[in-house]
Amino acid sequence: MGNLQWSNLYSVGIKLIDQQHKRLFAIMNVLVEARENGLRKEKIEKILADILDYTQYHFSSEEKFFKIHPDYEKHCKVHKGFVQKAVEISESYSRSRGDISEEILDFLVNWLKSHVLHTDVIFFRELGYFRYENEEESVKETGELGSKIKVLIVDDTADQRMLLRMILERENYDVLEAENGIDALQICDRHSDIRFMVTDLQMPGMDGFELIRKIREEQIHYMYIIVVTVIDEKASVIKALSKGQMIFSQNRFSRKN
Incomplete structure (x- = not known):
């Protein structure tokens, strides 16, 4: 599995949130590299904990921006669901023999990409924050990324x-x-x-x-x-x-x- 590469396609138009998304990508890449390098179980447990802690911090920051959105509660429910799943993954890994399956990595990476790329961008766009001047630019970059x-x-x-x-x-x-x-x-x-x-x-x-x-x-x-x-x-x-x-x-x- 390759590293997550940041692109302006992921930008929501708010510097603070974009910085937090980049940080989440960076922590996830540490996890990907740790698994590929066969690092000790304690190291991977620490990375999983970092992902969970930073994700919760990011969610609390993000939710302050879209409290006025009509689907605010639904978005918060999505956040809580991910935290619950991430906690289950972390606890399951702690009880395991030390391997972290490709399925777990796939879930974390795909969730992060889809949440940032689709859900967050759409939410902030509906609140009036725009990264792209027109839809064609967004579609063009999506195609270039092969998404x-x-x-x-x-x-x-x-x-x-x-x-x-x-x-x-x-x-x-x-x-x-x-x-x-x-x-x-x-x-x-x-x-x-x-x-x-x-x-x-x-x-x-x-x-x-x-x-x-x-x-x-x-x-x-x-x-x-x-x-x-x-x-x-x-x-x-x-x-x-x-x-x-x-x-x-x-x-x-x-x-x-």
Whole structure:
């Protein structure tokens, strides 16, 4: 795994927050290098503790800026979720034999990148802080970094997944697939950088309603959810819309803001 490279693409337009993000990147890179160099367990435990401490400090600083944002509480919930997960990782590592798995590193690195690149930039932009003069500059730099937006398709019908995959990959999205809600949650746990989920409602094991509920209650990163369904039953559509999802049914888009 390579180091996290800072880019102006990550800038939110506030010097203090940008400095803290850079510091988080630097601490994460120390962890990546420590694992690759086979350092002692005590050293890696210290780095994990530093990540947790500095992240909590950063969150407290950041939250002061966007208290007026309408989704302030949701953003704070995302922060608390990450802290809880980071504590679990640190405690689990302390009880282990000394190895830190690639999966743990992937989670921490992907969460940091997706949180800073997508969530924070969007939040501060909505509050009036801008790094880019126009959207084209942002899109251009994203392309140069080779960053693809990750999308998860959840549908128990293979043909439907294949069709959606073809459409999304043609638009240069990075596509993952799940056959049901249970598989989708496992994939979300492994890939914290998923930005969109396209899901059916009627699936065995765990239907789309339950999947959406769990994602909204338990997720530690933001994800836009689009429901694609042939259900034309009014109550079901209202139930999905009440959770703030976009519905695509019978060639119509509807949305509750």
